[in-house]
Amino acid sequence: MRKIGLVAGVGAVLVWCLLPVVWIISLSFKSQAAVSGGTDPGFLPLDSFTGFANYADVLADDQFRRAIINSIGISLIATLLSVMIATLAAYAIARLEFKGKKLVLTTALAIAMFPVVSLVSPLFDLWRTIGLYDTWPGLILPYMSFTLPLAIWTLSAFFREIPWEMEQAAQVDGATSWQAFRKVIVPLAAPGVFTAAILTFFFAWNDFVFGITLTSTENARPIPAALSFFVGPDPFQRPAGLLAAAAVVATIPIVLIVLVFQRKIVAGLTSGAVKG
Amino acid sequence: MAAITLKNIVKKYGDGFAAVNDVSIDIADGEFVILVGPSGCGKSTLLRMIVGLEDITSGDMMIGDRKVNDLAPRDRNLAMVFQNYALYPHLSVYENIAFPLRLAGAPDQEVDEKVRNASKTLELDEHLERKPGNLSGGQRQRVAMGRAIVREADAFLFDEPLSNLDAKLRGQMRTEIARLQKRLGITTVYVTHDQTEAMTLGDRVAVLKRGYLQQLATPRELYENPGNLFVAGFIGSPPMNFLPAEVDGTTVTLPFGTVQIPEEKAERAQGKGVLMAGIRPEFFEDAQIADKVGSDSTFTADIDFVEWLGNETYAYIPFEAPPEVEAKMRELEADLEGEGLRTQLVVSLDGSSRIKEGDKAEIYVDATKMHLFDPATGENLTVDREHAGEIPDHALVTAG
């Protein structure tokens, strides 16, 4: 009885979460005419099935290709920098006694709680003045500052879990502080590092507000923003099929990244037993 | 390999707590020295200062003839085994053992040779590819040892390496460590609060109390000639009996009666009022069994309780103590972490003794080995200085 309940519950949650995704996928296989004309209202694309035509169109679109490259580049760089800085900062916070430690932590938390929208217009003005408007760094910087706090908090929790003695043992074994950090502490904190990386990448990849306000051309415009500008061959008709295909393509990198990182997280957790 | 010299080492922690006070210890090249004492007496602190994980507040730390006070741990060339082993969970046993060699940049072939050598010595061959998390306690302990012995370190430092093992394994590993140390002939400092480890492993044992060195001597010297009440009560299990005693000539009056002591001992204890006599449990015997019974050294006592262990029998005999002695014993008990110093006598009799609970039994005591302590300072008045190793002066005034 309980088993059936569990299965039903899980099923309901799955349907609830996945339905929009499946729907988009279904849309992406329908022809443009069928979608706007409503000639094939069924869930599955039947007579309006166009194969991968929409995908081919999307990938052939220069604007879209630029957006994908922008998104991947900006998100990866922001993630990399953010995780690197967060790792060092979190290590210092977890291990060292220094003045202003509390201040750093509370400030970080305060930044994380700041509503993104309230920063957009001042940033817009500032970026225009100093020439960061519509550039990669112009997006990387705000992404980093909004993801760093969370990354620092997550990572310092992980570092605190690692016994001091690991590091001291390494030092006695002949390691410099840096070697002890790199060869012992970081590998042990790997699950934390990858968690932080995923969170940061999510934020950067999914951001819309910064993406749309701080860019004006395909120079730096990321995918979520680009999708809203996306027009097909006919400017008076939103190309729903194309958009759906573009959205699906835009989701693929994030699924890949999560799968790869997830494996790392699990591997890190099971290589395990930080306890002696 | 090298000698280690501690000269007036002091450690004050950041919060002002003085964990180690003016400790001087000379450790000869190849010697096995034990640091022992109750919890919180500063053993680990001292060891960590030797290895460089803790700053030295004042004093000189010498390894060989190099002053190492300001050297980082990695420049001291010492190997340490931590209490919980501190193995690297993300590395295989092989890489754990190889870690110090890899850091030193040794070529693969040399690493392999040394790791395999160490693993053979420690019987870890079939576990080399496993992760430490999957090993048993004893195996982890051996991996930690392996990591220490692959390097040609100047000395080994151990911080309670066996305390996480069960009793049987502890015994095995103890012999293994002793054998290994003898074979490698490497200077070793070993922290423990286990009596047996201290007595069996050490060439010499340093007894610490609240950051002060109490006595530094061979296990036999410590046992036979403790410098003060604290050492006397700490070394030996069951612990030494302490009784109020008054000395008049060579006659000592104890709660049970009087006994005779040798003249030279008596001389040193004249005119000091009430003293504390220290008599080890095995100095007593069932008068029925003892072979050298004289009437002046037997007494009759009410037996409160008996524990028969096969090879020996512990009998418990309660006695009354005057308040000043009683107070002193409470104090000592607190220092020793309450190792059962009630005002009762514990006597260890031969296993063949037929004494039962509630008996009035005749007990023989070998009073020649009795020690007499000054209850005010804790000093052992009858100590044989020739055979008591080093006893710092402060141990004779602040002790007890």
Ligand SMILES: Nc1ncnc2c1ncn2[C@@H]1O[C@H](COP(=O)(O)OP(=O)(O)OP(=O)(O)O)[C@@H](O)[C@H]1O
């Ligand atoms: N970082 C520190 N700051 C302040 N005081 C400390 C610190 N580390 C240790 N102490 C104090 O120093 C004293 C000695 O500590 P230590 O760890 O050397 O004891 P120990 O003899 O090894 O005891 P145990 O047998 O319990 O391991 C203790 O009273 C402890 O409270």
Ligand SMILES: [Mg+2]
């Ligand atoms: Mg300790």
